[in-house]
Amino acid sequence: MNSKAYSVRKLQEVSEVPGIYAWYLLYNQKIDLQAYHSVYKQRQLFSFLKGNLQDNYQGTLSAQPYLFDKPVQDLNLLAGAIDVFSPPIYIGVSNNLKRRLLTHITMLNHILYADHVEDIVDIIESDIDSDKESKHFAQRISSVIKGINGIGLNSFRVKVIELAPGYSSTMLVEVENFLNRTFIPYYGRR
Structure with a gap:
């Protein structure tokens, strides 16, 4: 088992072996803090409430932007702290890490710089480790x-755990499911 972190420019160096990977969004001083903060927030919540006279209330709640009281003074410290402490935005597994990550970056590049955004594709269990799953992440x-x-x-960094060739896909998915349920990456499978 070997763990490494890669910038997007270095993904060609990832080995063609099974493994687990996680995507992280880095911060730099060109990014508005309010906008960066919003990437990690739930857009909408569905609520169901019961009143004291058994009346039921339900509906969608939309997030209200948090306005920072005062600007952060040490943006270098902030960027370093985000690099160390930020949660993953996506966790996945693959039987071929290099192929999967390069597919993710190709889809991200295509969708991020396209003139229009297609509807987000739905995925099912059989779509794990597929181009369709890469497109789903890229779209979200x-x-x-x-x-x-x-x-x-x-702005992305990818951390990987490279495993020996032939590692069990079933065991990879078990670990992925645990990690996703525990860390709840915002742009992972739903």
Whole structure:
């Protein structure tokens, strides 16, 4: 088992072996803090409430933007802290890490810089480790970050755990499911 972190420019160096990977969104000083903050927030919640006289209330709640009380003074420290402490935005597994990550980046590049955004594709269990799953991730993250100044392909870092060839797909998916349920990456499978 070997763990590494890669910038998007270095994904060609990932080995063609089974493994687990996670995507992270880095911060740089060109990105508006409010916009960066919004990437990690739930867009809408569905609520069902019961009143004291058994009246039922339900509906969709929309997030209200948080306005920072005062600007962060040390943006270098903030960028470093985000790099160390930010949660993954996506966790996945693949029987061929290099192929999967290069497919993700190709889809991200295509969708992020396209003139229009297609409807987000639905995926099912059989779509795991497929081009359709890569497109799903690319569409979900692109729909949020497209148009945020300072965020582009170079804003991502990918961490991987490379495993020995022939590692069990079933065991990979078990670990992926645990990681997704535990860390709940915002742009992972739903």
